[in-house]
Amino acid sequence: METNKLYSLPELPYGYKDLEPYISEEQLRIHHDKHHLAYVNGANALLKKMDEARQSNAEIDVKATLKELSFNLGGHKLHKLFWPTMAPAGKGGGGMPKGKLADAINAEFGSFDRFKMEFSKAAVSAEGSGWAALTLSKLTGRPIIMQIEKHNVNVYPNFRILMVLDVWEHAYYLDYKNERPKFVDAFWNIVNWDTVNTRFEEVSECSCATI
Ligand code: MN
Numbered sequence: 001m002e003t004n005k006l007y008s009l010p011e012l013p014y015g016y017k018d019l020e021p022y023i024s025e026e027q028l029r030i031h032h033d034k035h036h037l038a039y040v041n042g043a044n045a046l047l048k049k050m051d052e053a054r055q056s057n058a059e060i061d062v063k064a065t066l067k068e069l070s071f072n073l074g075g076h077k078l079h080k081l082f083w084p085t086m087a088p089a090g091k092g093g094g095g096m097p098k099g100k101l102a103d104a105i106n107a108e109f110g111s112f113d114r115f116k117m118e119f120s121k122a123a124v125s126a127e128g129s130g131w132a133a134l135t136l137s138k139l140t141g142r143p144i145i146m147q148i149e150k151h152n153v154n155v156y157p158n159f160r161i162l163m164v165l166d167v168w169e170h171a172y173y174l175d176y177k178n179e180r181p182k183f184v185d186a187f188w189n190i191v192n193w194d195t196v197n198t199r200f201e202e203v204s205e206c207s208c209a210t211i
Contacts, residue, residue: 006044007073010080018088022031033085046072071129071150078131078148104136104143123148142183159206162199163191 012032017025018033046069053060063082085091097105109115122145123132131148165187 006047007040007076008019009033009040010083014086014088019086019093022089023086032079036079038070040077042072043076045071062067074148074150075129078133101143104141108143118146137192160199160203162203163196 008061009032010029011139014029016032019028023031042071046065050060050065051060073141096102105115109118119132119134126147126149130150131147133148134143135146159169165184167180167184172180176183176186
């Protein structure tokens, strides 16, 4: 838990030279100390800006602010996952998947080589502020490769949803026609706060990974 309600740049779990020759010290320094830090600072600046606006009840461009926040939080989250994904070659880095991960990859892809090929293609062809990621469906037990084309898809990866409102036209058109704001106003009358609170407590108490 980050106690000051702001984000901070995590230390690398190895030295800046330790990933050489695969990633140089200079590259790793600029990536971690400049690029990752920019996401952390960006997210914190937006949170402070929102705090100030709320305290003085000032106008704020909510859409633009949330889009920018998602870009920065997405970047922070993914980099925070990225650094421990790596280790110095021969000292924890490289080789083959181990344990249950290896079993799952073999069961899903047929072989490590097949997985490696698919993951590499996903990485090479990712667009935008892109990433390739491996994820796991807890429902099916399948490891699934994910291409992330942008940080700012307005989704905070891995964040469990506490409260949601469908604003596609099918959700309100019969009642409100084109007047979505009226539907949104009406929603506040029917929010089940017990449900939202229960979800909040579950996420607070679970050991699931989030930022
Ligand atoms: Mn990066």
